[in-house]
Amino acid sequence: MDLAFLHPLYEHSGPWASVYVDLSEHAEDTAQVRDMTAAAVARDLAGQGADEATCTAVRDAVRDLRHATDPHGRALFARAGRIVLNPPLARRPPTGTTALWAPLPHVAPLLELAGEDPLCVVAYIDRKGADFELRSGVGGQDAGGVTGRQWPVHRTSTGDWSERHFQLRVENTWEHNAAEIADALAVCQEETRADLLILVGDGRECRAVHERLPQRLHDRVVEAEHGTGSRLLDEEVERTRTAHVRMRARQDLERFQAARAPDDEGRTVAVEGVPALVEAAREHRIDELLIRLDGPDTHREVWIGEGPDQLAVRRQELRTLGEPDAWSARADDALLRAAVETGAPAISVAPALPDEGEDTPAGGMGALLRWK
Template sequence: MDLAFLQPLYEQPGPWASVYVDTSRHTESTAHERHLTARALSRELAGQGADEATCLAVRSALEELRHSSEPHGRALFARAGEVVLDPPLAERPAGGSRARWAPLPRTTPLLETAGEDPVCVVAYIDRKGADFELRRALGREDAGSVTGRQWPLHRTASADWSERHFQLAVENTWEHNAAQVAEALAACREETGADLVILVGDDRERRSVHERLPQGVRERTVEAPHGAGSRLLDGDVERIRAEHVRHRVEEDLERFLAARSPDAEGRAPAVEGVPAVVEAAREHRIDELLVRPDGPDAHREVWVGEEADQVAVRRTELKTLGEQRSWAARADDALVRAAVATGAPAISVTPARPPAGADAPVGGLGALLRWT
């Protein structure tokens, strides 16, 4: 996950209100339920010591979501009476709506609820051409269409020579249209930056287009098992998206597992555990942060200063480095802040299926390094 969008959260000092609200429920009483949620979360922040202005800002922002049709939820980060960032979520927040008041923004849950959201181009193919649709977790939108030759399109059952000639013309029309669809689909994927292409249609039509796609696009293309009229198609799309995320995370995890073994000189291009990852963060060496949110080290307490690289396992370490002001913070949130400051991405390894017996990263926190 590219963390650049979190930069505004680290340009101002804390403490911060971090709120995750579930908007996945839609009934006749939704507006009233969300009103009650807004009041409850505001009171929860006040009970944790949040100032009145920030509580009011959060409540007001939550009240604006009373009639929202957002399918999953939203996160809000506020301080000093202002909501600074309110990204939509690609998954409903685990455990429902909740709020936290702390020295650092509670950003780690975003790795799962707003992190990997692959964009898909879904191509609905028939013999005449195709319609393209762009799909994300937050919805879908039209992405254009392509129309090929309109005649002839249908074969006959006759064995007459003229009919065989006609059928050959039909074959040529199909092949021509498949090539046009493939060309337009490749252009659509490049323009949208989509991670995946999903082909929907009859077996022959899907296969004809698939075979004509450029190699780079073909490697990112999957054929849906159900057609456009099937109620199972949406499930196909979500399953394909989830498999894509899992595959990418597993690749990163495999790279981490290989990198954490030291070389002949005793150096390893990956580290794990709070002390080692904190040291790497302080030295700006994190190339990618790996987090297992349910790991015991994720909520371990570390000490942070005003700057992102001012992080230490013990408070005395920061004083030794010359930092006089420090606060206790969760290790995962402190490390996410450090990653944002140096432009490093972060992933939740939860979707991955680690090799049997592998506990990776140990404790739930690890990093691939820029240098050893």
């Protein structure tokens, strides 16, 4: 997950209100229920010590969502009476609406609720052209299309010379249109930076487009089994997106596992456990952060200063480093702040864990390192 969008959260000091709002339920009384949720969240934050202005800002922001059609939910991050960031969620918060008041914004859940949300271009293909739809975890939108040659596109059943000549022209039209669709789809992928291309339509037409796509896109293409307008197609798109997330997480976890061993120069390029991660963060050496959100070390206490690289396992250690002020924070959120500062991505390894005995970073957190 690219964490660059979190930069605004670290331009000001805390404390912060972090609220994950569940918007997945839609019923006749939804507006009333969300009004009640807004009041409950404000009371919860006040009970944790949040200032009145921030409680009011959060309450009003949640109230403003009472008619929202978000399929899953929204995250809200606020301080000093102002909502600073409110990204949509690609998945429903598993424990419903939650609120936390802490020195740092609690962004770790975003790795699973908003991270690794692959973009798909779904291409609805027929002999005359194609329509493109861009899909993500928060819905779909029109992404254009292409219209090829409109005539001739249908075969005949007779066998005389003129009809065979006509059928050849039909074949030429199909081939021309397949090439046009492939070119337009390649442009659409480049503009949207879509992770996946899903081809929907007759098998022969989809294969013709698939074959004409640039080689660089072939491993992104899936030919759907179900047709336009089918509920099964929606399920297939979601399965494809889920499989892609699992594959990416698996690849990153395997890279981490391989990097535990020293390289040819005797350097270990992977670390795990809070003390080693804190040291790597202070030295700006985290290249990618891997987190299992239910790991025992994610909520372990560390100490932070004003700067993202001012963190330590013990409070006295931070003072020794020259930081006069220190606050207690969760390890996962402190390390994610350091990753944002250095432009390092982060992933949840949960999608790569079908088995309980999976070899994951010790304590639930690890990192691949960069070397200066």
